[in-house]
Amino acid sequence: MDTDSRPKVVDTEVVVIGAGQAGLSTAHHLARRGLTPGTGLVVLDGSPAPGGAWQHRWPTLTYGQVHGIHALPGMRLADADPERPSSAVLGEYFAAYERRYDLRVRRPVRVHRVLDDQEGRLLVETDHGRWRARALVNATGTWESPFWPNVPGRTAFLGRQLHTADYRGPQEMRDARVVVVGGGTSAVQHLLEIAPLARSTTWVTRRPPVFRTTDFDPDEGRRAVALVDRRVRAGLPPRSVVSVTGLPMNDAVRRGRQDGTLDRHPMFDRITPWGVAWEDGRTVRADVVLWATGFRPAVRHLAPLGLREPGGGISMDGTRAVRDPRVHLVGYGPSASTIGANRAGRAAAREIDALLAGERPPSEARTVPSDAPIAPPLVAA
Secondary structure (H helix, E strand, O other): OOOOOOOOEEEOOEEEEOOOHHHHHHHHHHHHOOOOEOOOEEEEOOOOOOOHHHHHOOOOOEHHHOOOOOOOOOOOOOOOOOOOEHHHHHHHHHHHHHHHOOOOOEOOOOEEEEEEOOOOOEEEEEOOEEEEEOEEEEOOOOOOOEOOOOOOOHHHOOOEEEEHHHOOOHHHHOOOEEEEEOOOHHHHHHHHHHOOOOOEEEEEEOOOOOEOOOOOOHHHHHHHHHHHHHHHHOOOOOOOHHHHOOEOOOHHHHHHHHOOOOOEEEOOOEEEOOEEEOOOOOEEEOOEEEEOOOEOOOOHHHHHHOOEOOOOOEOEEOOEEOOEEEEEEOOOHHHOOHHHHHHHHHHHHHHHHHHHOOOOOOOOOOOOOOOOOOOOOOOOO
């Protein structure tokens, strides 16, 4: 008698986890290679609606503030109102894309873990069933894995602490003394819109920020991607492309530097119940500490596969995990930009197609071709 109360396993060819830019791009290319969405190709998304991580961005981040967004393959993003929230514009665009290509995304589905079924397939266990696949594309991005630094005294703070992932706009900072921690573009954007409403703002970073005073050209893009690619090939945790490109300069940033909003302070040494403090005796009182300290890849569900290297990252050959060629990570490391995700999706689909056909995937596949133009994402923590 079968006493297993778990849902029955559904067999498929490929499971794609995540329906943001990387997941939709890869699903599109897999479908073009003959896999049928919904049966041979299953796309699972943990978010409640289309739009990937964009649907969770703060409402005051308008589409006109976002640069470096590249269209999904086969469908232009045109005539979008720059004054509308980016979450609405990109949510509608992703939804239209899913409909046009009939990708049949299942949502919200939370993936708990991915296992080797010991018979050559991968078992994907979720809160809405189990799928067994010959190959897996992980396109979960980073939004659901915010990084909170471990700073002495953090639990003793009597004010409010939140992360960029929780931020809903400047109105909630009205008349507050706000400390913003982080050296990325999200921190800069938070400061610029909070400062006019807050009682005071203080910007704190571990390293002095570097503002770009020149245009970002393709050669610099290739160098930035190469640095990130070198890390993931070595099995080290990836750094974002934006971390090696510097902060983009625009009129609002220039004004913020001139009026003092973007005066940077070194990282404090501890948090007190009433604010932050440095070893030299300086203190700043705070009602809110906003951690714009970035995100880490959301790959915990892959832990049972043992993909991590001693350095803490997943060693990659192109999009393929070195420790398991059935697993591809798209939007990880050098393919984290939107154009990188598009190109990586096509590369992953090509290799998976070869795997399903019984061919040996080519070695040293590149996530982003050496001649690819790379645009740095403006929105990054």
